[in-house]
Amino acid sequence: MTLLQNQIYEANFNYIGQALIKAYDTKKDNNQSTKELGNLIKCVNEMHMFVMGLRNEVQILDYKIKLAEADKLRAIERARKSEKLIK
Secondary structure (H helix, E strand, C coil), X not given: CCHHHHHHHHHHHHHHHHXXXXXXXXXXXXXXXXXXXXXXXXXXXXXXXXXXXXXXHHHHHHHHHHHHHHXXXXXXXXXXXXXXXXX
């Protein structure tokens, strides 16, 4: 996810969240639509937590890939050095 995509996601999430909270606050009485708005707010929060978890997993996997690539490059460099020493 690029920086621009991240900013768009955050802006959209905040806009939806603020709209839901505003609608929830304007409906003071405890009727069915207030309960539905409360459930929608919970759903949006769950979706956001899921996306954040996915982002964390991607960051961890990227870090592991970079470590593996660095190890591979070090091994190649050691092999080249030892090849030079043998010759």
